[in-house]
Amino acid sequence: MAQIYKLLFAGPVGAGKTTAIQSLSDIEVVSTEAKASDDVRLLKETTTVAMDYGLMRLANGDQVRLYGAPGQKRFDFMWDILSENALGLVLLLNGQASNPVADLRTYVTALRDFIVRTTLVVGITHAEAAGWQARQEVARELVSLGLPPTVMDTDARSRAHMAALVTALIYDIDPFAGAAS
Numbered sequence: 001m002a003q004i005y006k007l008l009f010a011g012p013v014g015a016g017k018t019t020a021i022q023s024l025s026d027i028e029v030v031s032t033e034a035k036a037s038d039d040v041r042l043l044k045e046t047t048t049v050a051m052d053y054g055l056m057r058l059a060n061g062d063q064v065r066l067y068g069a070p071g072q073k074r075f076d077f078m079w080d081i082l083s084e085n086a087l088g089l090v091l092l093l094n095g096q097a098s099n100p101v102a103d104l105r106t107y108v109t110a111l112r113d114f115i116v117r118t119t120l121v122v123g124i125t126h127a128e129a130a131g132w133q134a135r136q137e138v139a140r141e142l143v144s145l146g147l148p149p150t151v152m153d154t155d156a157r158s159r160a161h162m163a164a165l166v167t168a169l170i171y172d173i174d175p176f177a178g179a180a181s
């Protein structure tokens, strides 16, 4: 029988959550972009204020519902709402940010209950100029947090990269996904 998976994308402002969902979705993405104010203005023109929604249709008929959270801390009440019934978390971290490991800790702390109940993969975005150190440091931190060190260097604009992340997550949730049934 066809499965429906619900996944949450989270991470700091500008990490590429909205971009990732646009790369993956087979339907037009529902977004809530608004003009950024104050400190976020320095980083980007617009920011997600409530959620992104997209849908992937897999070849075997399964559907993956993709929810993107706002990066801004002041919308963190949405993180809990969007994680409800989700089967896993794709955490995107900007590899060129000043401290990706601190960003990892922030999100793992905020979403700890959800992560422990479900599963987590981490994509280092903006990785093309970030080098491998960010990935290595994030992998090390995941181990010390007692979490699986599933972390990849990615570009959120690449459908192939984002599909690799989602596939890793889905196989972790259901090792038989895609098998003939």
Ligand SMILES: Nc1nc2c(ncn2[C@@H]2O[C@H](COP(=O)(O)OP(=O)(O)OP(=O)(O)O)[C@@H](O)[C@H]2O)c(=O)[nH]1
Residues within 6 Å of the ligand: 011, 012, 013, 014, 015, 016, 017, 018, 019, 020, 044, 046, 047, 048, 049, 069, 070, 071, 072, 125, 126, 127, 128, 154, 155, 156, 157
């Ligand atoms: N060079 C590069 N640019 C990227 C990458 N991922 C995203 N971008 C760009 O970064 C910008 C911000 O991406 P968004 O998808 O809006 O970021 P977000 O995580 O949704 O941010 P908020 O909604 O504000 O929290 C966009 O212009 C993207 O095209 C990447 O891996 N490499």
Ligand SMILES: [Mg+2]
Residues within 6 Å of the ligand: 017, 018, 019, 047, 048, 068, 069, 070, 071
């Ligand atoms: Mg966004």
